[in-house]
Amino acid sequence: MEELQDIKSRFEIIGNNQQLNRVLQKAVRVSSSDISVLVTGESGVGKEIIPKIIHQYSKRKHSKLIAINCGAIPEGTIDSELFGHEKGSFTGAQSTRKGYFEVADGGTIFLDEVGELPLTTQVRLLRVLENGEFMKVGSSEVQKTNVRIVAATNLNMQTAIKKGKFREDLYYRLSTVELFLPALRERKDDIYLLFRKFAIDFADKYKMPIIRLQDDAVALLEEYRFPGNIRQLRNIVEQISVVEESRNISAYQLKEYFPNWNLGMSPAVVSSSSSESGDDSFSKERDVIYKMIFELKKELNDLKKMTFEFMGRKPEDQDASQYVEEPKYIEEETKLLPVSADGDDLAYARLTPKDEVYDESEFVDATNVEPESLSLHKKEMEMIVKSLEKYKGKRKLAADELGISERTLYRKIKQFDL
Ligand SMILES: Nc1ncnc2c1ncn2[C@@H]1O[C@H](COP(=O)(O)OP(=O)(O)OP(=O)(O)O)[C@@H](O)[C@H]1O
Ligand SMILES: [Mg+2]
Numbered sequence: 001m002e003e004l005q006d007i008k009s010r011f012e013i014i015g016n017n018q019q020l021n022r023v024l025q026k027a028v029r030v031s032s033s034d035i036s037v038l039v040t041g042e043s044g045v046g047k048e049i050i051p052k053i054i055h056q057y058s059k060r061k062h063s064k065l066i067a068i069n070c071g072a073i074p075e076g077t078i079d080s081e082l083f084g085h086e087k088g089s090f091t092g093a094q095s096t097r098k099g100y101f102e103v104a105d106g107g108t109i110f111l112d113e114v115g116e117l118p119l120t121t122q123v124r125l126l127r128v129l130e131n132g133e134f135m136k137v138g139s140s141e142v143q144k145t146n147v148r149i150v151a152a153t154n155l156n157m158q159t160a161i162k163k164g165k166f167r168e169d170l171y172y173r174l175s176t177v178e179l180f181l182p183a184l185r186e187r188k189d190d191i192y193l194l195f196r197k198f199a200i201d202f203a204d205k206y207k208m209p210i211i212r213l214q215d216d217a218v219a220l221l222e223e224y225r226f227p228g229n230i231r232q233l234r235n236i237v238e239q240i241s242v243v244e245e246s247r248n249i250s251a252y253q254l255k256e257y258f259p260n261w262n263l264g265m266s267p268a269v270v271s272s273s274s275s276e277s278g279d280d281s282f283s284k285e286r287d288v289i290y291k292m293i294f295e296l297k298k299e300l301n302d303l304k305k306m307t308f309e310f311m312g313r314k315p316e317d318q319d320a321s322q323y324v325e326e327p328k329y330i331e332e333e334t335k336l337l338p339v340s341a342d343g344d345d346l347a348y349a350r351l352t353p354k355d356e357v358y359d360e361s362e363f364v365d366a367t368n369v370e371p372e373s374l375s376l377h378k379k380e381m382e383m384i385v386k387s388l389e390k391y392k393g394k395r396k397l398a399a400d401e402l403g404i405s406e407r408t409l410y411r412k413i414k415q416f417d418l
Contacts, residue, residue, distance in 0.1 A: 089138020
């Protein structure tokens with residue numbers, strides 16, 4: 001119990017949910033071994049804290065913890081980033097370079113969004129997991145490394161395996177222990193606790209009085225489904241803290257910050273919060289209709305995203321569903337280099353832009369696109385430019401807002417020659 005409090009205060013984790021507590025305890029238990037851990041759960045549930053805990057409680061804590069966002073690295077460079085390359089192994093490889101698996105020797109590697117790894121990289125990864133062996137790109141010399149791997153994903157891995165996007169053997173190797181973080185709507189008791197913590201944080205950040213919720217707003221907050229989980233809640237609290245003049249927020253004000261709030265609520269809440277819900281059969285029928293609209297909207301969004309993804313993929317790559325993401329919400333700026341040594345401050349390891357190489361065949365030539373989709377391209381390009389401008393070229397933030405992966409955004413920047 002004391003240990004649990006210790007983890008929570010050390011890593012600033014808010015919440016008292018049973019399932020969350022179990023996951024935190026398990027993370028500490030497994031930290032002393034080198035067992036592979038796969039962290040699962042919806043987008044925004046807090047998966048990134050787990051590798052930090054595991055690293056800090058392990059004997060590796062004085063070595064590096066390197067976080068790699070597998071979804072953000074272009075396919076053409078990922079092997080070289082992870083495993084290094086020999087001088088001259090491809091155009092642009094002017095010198096021999098160490099990969100993260102070599103740099104992190106003795107430490108921990110966090111493979112975030114592991115479901116996005118290309119199949120060829122998955123083969124290399126399996127080998128490292130099995131016997132610690134790897135080869136630099138363009139080299140036939142086998143090297144050894146001693147790293148502990150923690151991976152995370154918000155994809156349904158069984159579906160990815162069925163579709164041939166993810167190797168089953170690798171999945172089993174990665175998920176010796178699986179830690180599942182529950183969605184925020186499954187942790188209703190924690191919602192208000194988190195709200196208060198974020199309200200205090202943002203009041204401090206923006207030097208303003210703390211926002212508070214009226215009783216009806218608390219009830220509304222606890223019934224909302226939070227598709228973007230804690231990230232979305234944090235984002236909403238930040239917006240309210242900055243935008244609202246009054247510091248005592250009503251349900252009416254709060255509702256404005258929930259996208260499609262009534263579609264995101266459970267039907268029971270929608271009907272009970274509606275003033276003229278007298279007739280039972282009518283309200284049941286309406287619930288069904290709400291559900292249908294919600295499902296339709298979701299499908300429409302998925303379709304939109306698939307179309308968006310297709311346009312940046314090779315024509316033979318027909319199945320883009322793996323790349324469809326749940327809507328993401330803006331979070332704090334992802335720091336680039338340097339990689340932290342003690343794991344207290346998890347930063348994503350990235351190459352500097354000048355080191356980035358990619359396979360040109362990856363990108364669809366925009367001039368070959370059929371005429372009817374040209375205007376769509378224009379719109380797409382405008383949106384990309386706008387979001388890049390808004391976030392001053394920070395691809396992660398721009399990609400988050402556009403609802404696409406950073407890798408897709410990278411492709412599109414190349415494709416449109418932006
Ligand atoms: N228990 C918690 N207490 C306080 N803040 C939290 C908690 N869990 C998550 N957060 C915050 O919520 C945000 C989202 O968490 P995180 O980035 O770990 O999500 P994720 O599960 O990795 O999502 P994705 O799959 O989209 O990458 C972060 O700002 C994180 O600090
Ligand atoms: Mg994450």
